[in-house]
Amino acid sequence: MINKISSSLRDAVSVVHDGASVMVTGFGDSGLPRELLHALVEHGATDLTIISNNAGTGATGLAALLAAGRVRKIICSYPKSSGADVFTALYRQQQIELELVPQGTLLERMRAAGAGLGPFYTPTGYGTPIAQGKPQCVYQGKGYVQEEPLRADFALVKAYHADRWGNLTYRLAARGFGPVMCMAATCTIAQVDDILPLGLIPPDSIVTPGIFVSRVVCKDSGL
């Protein structure tokens, strides 16, 4: 019997090891797996590389993980959102490494990793500092930059409904980075509002098939 359900948030993230690379869904607070991030702070894994669109705001979620000193490096597109005080302070004190990636390139690098592709060419960033040191080409009159696939050891994902096979649905624009991160991580851990009996989610409503998901946990199941 396939059963990917974890009994607690802490149990769900217990596999995350020191030095791991961890993708985290979310566009600002929308789609952010806040409960899993807080469980990860409790769990204590450190020296992490975080891959996410933003770098946390306020004092919760990603900012809590950063404030606890667990993050060595962050790969993101936009770390300067208002309220990103924890990241900004670490950045100015040179206590965190930043790799800035255009958002579409970040997404496509993850998609390439999940889809089994190698390096690919994108027009994004051609003629800018982002292209420096990378192979480039002109194809049908337009310039392109070569980018590499980006995979991670883990993905922490906020979804809406799951079943014990790890099939996922998402709510509104919280879908965001979910589908692509689930594909690009070796071990995807999803927090959901509810876990439904197998067969209850209509097959054509499932956005992320369970093959891409290793662990699911209800966000209210406690640490």
Place this chain on the structure above:
Amino acid sequence: MSHAKKLSRDRVAQLVAADIAPGSYVNIGLGMPTLVAKYLDPANEIVLHSENGILGIEDLTPGDPGDEDLINASKARLQLIRGASICDQSMSFAMMRGGHLNATILGAFQVSCSGDLASWATNDREAVPGIGGAMDLVAGARKVIVVMEHITRDGRPRLLSTCTFPLTGKEVVDVVYTDLAILDVVPGRGFVVRAMAEGLTREALQDATQAPLSYHEQLYFIQ
């Protein structure tokens, strides 16, 4: 140059909105561009795109608290219009990069007369940089519209022969709307003034612009 001759931010937004064709799919960026949405006629069914996977957004109705999982690129809550759709972030960026958006409207620090855009970093090493979706938008949208103040707060030109800040895109800008003028970027000709604020002289406009200007045959004045 008299300050009285500058166009208000709302007037500039109105001018941009008037130039968007009915039925267009348009992405509106952070800052000054957000005002443009206010002046779009709903009867024209101009569909606004938000990079986190939404097509068909509008501001919240006053009194509506909104939903954490429905936000725009500024991380402000919004609502869906009838006919709206939601997709994952990877597909959303395929829309941007793949030439499916009719236009993108974004802010800038600097624009050059060859259409280079600088909008994501200054030369201030203390400042946290942020690219977000801007590089993808300018790489792919069919028309790149920049809305910006003509000069900096301390009086320095922003429309230049060559940008001094890191580029967001090379030779990508089609038209610039400022508080002094509307300028088309024409390959081989540079900035061609299409319209300028009523009462402003060509000499004063050139003084506020570091790159050489030429003028459209049907140059008109903006009240």
